[in-house]
Amino acid sequence: MEQRCKAVRKLWAQGDALKMGMDWTEEDLGKPQIMVDDMWGESHPGSYHLDWLTKEACIGIYESGGKPAQFHVTDICDGWAQGHDGMNYILPARETMTDMVEVHASVIPWDGIVLLSSCDKAIPAHLMAAARMDLPTIHVPGGSMVSGPGITTSDLAGPLTARDKRGLVEKNEMRNFKLTGCPTCGACQFMGTASTMQCMSEALGMALPGSALMPSTYMEIRRMARMAGKKVMELAERGITPSKIMTQAAFENAIKVHAAIGGSTNALIHMPAIAHEAGLFLDPTLFDKLGQKIKYLTNIQPSGKYVTEMLWFAGGIPMIQWLIKDSLDLDVMTVTGHTLGENLEQIRKEQFFERGLAYLSTYGIEAKEIIRQPEASKKYGAIAVLKGNIAPDGAVVKYAAVVPAMQHHIGKAAVFNSEEAAQQAIIAGEIDQGDVIIIRYEGPKGSGMPEMLMTTDAIVFDERLNGTVALVTDGRFSGATRGPCIGHVSPEAVEGGPIALIENGDLIELDIPARKLSVIGINGKKTSAEEISRVFADRKSSWKLPKLAPKKGMLKRYTEHAVSGMAGAYME
DSSP, X not given: OHHHHHHHHTTOTHHHHHHHTTTOOHHXXXXXXXXXXXXXXXXXXXXXTHHHHHHHHHHHHHHTTOEEXXXXXXXXXXXXXXXXXXXXXXXXXXXXXXXXXXXXXXXXXXXEEEEEEOSTTHHHHHHHHHHHHOSSEEEEXXXXXXXXXXXXXXXXXXXXXXXXXXXXXXXXXXXXXHHHSSOSSSBOSSSSHHHHHHXXXXXXXXXXXXOTTOBTTSHHHHHHXXXXXXXXXXXXXXXXXXXXXXXXXXXXXXXXXXXXXXXXXXXXXXXXXXXXXXXXXXXXXXXXXXXXXXXXXXXXXXXXXXXXXXXXXXXXXXXXXXXXXXXXXXXXXXXXXXXXXXXXXXXXXXXXXXXXXXXXXXXXXXXGGTBOOGGGOOOBOSEEXXXXXXXXXXXXXXXXXSOGGGSEEEEEEEEESSHHHHHHHHHTTOOOTTOEEEEOSOSHHHHSOOBOHHHHHHHHTOTTTTTTOEEEESSBOOTTOOSSEEEXXXXXXXXXXXXXXXXXXXXXXXXXXXXXXXXXXXXXXXXXXXXXXXXXXXXXXXXXXXXXOOOOHHHHHXXXXXXXXXXXXXXX
């Protein structure tokens, strides 16, 4: 591979001249050349610090005899987009970021790549680009934000927003939240999509062992980034590329880790998209099937008590892998140049676990409170894939965040053609206890598949509705979501899927143990499946796509070419 890159570079001397116009020397031209592409920018705390880590990765490359070159593709945060149409751009941005890394990696012949990112769409974009380019690549997670005063951003933002809408928040209370909600850089402190995807990167073997969820302010994370710079040089020398790492077995290993940590439902969008770039098909039902065999081990917010840095102190992903190692393929290759089994033995010998426990002792917390031993856990997995006459191609729910009373629920449909309309109805008290809220036309082709955090928080922090209503949508949810929230309904409404045909008053049955999501009645009365099929056929014959907000530019391109949420919501 290095010889091929050198041959391409010799085709046109102008490339060398352009490099010499920057910080390159003649000696550098003969070294292995490594692209270091990060998501740095003043876009949110998860990316603001990545330039620090990029510098460390570059030092590692220099120390190992290579020449790094820095590139940037700044990502954005769902938090910026709450409450307005900017949310529609968040998931499509994943495709744009992937494409830009492809551009950077294609125009110049590189011997290897280091990718640095922390958050929701950035990490899957980087892993998609890595699979697409198939050059020796290592990913560096940006780590976890240090928690605020005893509580995470999500725990404060939700109730504050709901109370603020009702005029119940004092000025000083809101000011204190703004001053302390995000005290450092790094990914949000709960097992949302950002933290989940850091874990998935490591579980796939694309990040160094122990790097996911590392506290972003520690020198340890800088040392890890420097080590990544050194390791990518080894990968380049040995020709170890993502296609040798991100195999079917590696994806199944990662899915099992996802079950053990209670990861975000958004992984069911991102992991199939990454697999697609790797030339693999990842059936989302694997998250359900494999998850039913893996114990749910962690006690991490939003479904548990502790923040993500505590998970790292308790042993992080290596400890999770160690505890479920009998269920994993330990022979898969990783970016260390060694197998997963070899990595686990090495990290144990290096006393990684002991160092984490030493940090944890500062807080007076035992590791077993954060990561349960398998024999101490009664729950399996976290994700269920539901099917029925509402979602013939499937829908997703994080059942680990659903109270037992709502695992099976029947309620009347309250139908909305946008999230904004649903949220306003909740705030206005127009939703009844027991209702099943339907939000449609929010899928990938409908509006770009925005998350529904404002609506789910409005439910959770309404004492009258919390624990009594369910939400069903062809959109997606934040990793911070709690309660019976069913997303990714496919086919989506804009394609004329059954969710587009539901009317107010239809009876909806949610049966998580049976993995079912169906209309079981019309006008508030139960009826036969045959009668429901007839009614839906009549509705379909007269259905017309409602007028949706006009789209332009990349959002227009995305909605015209995106596949379903259950398939990965990537662009064809």
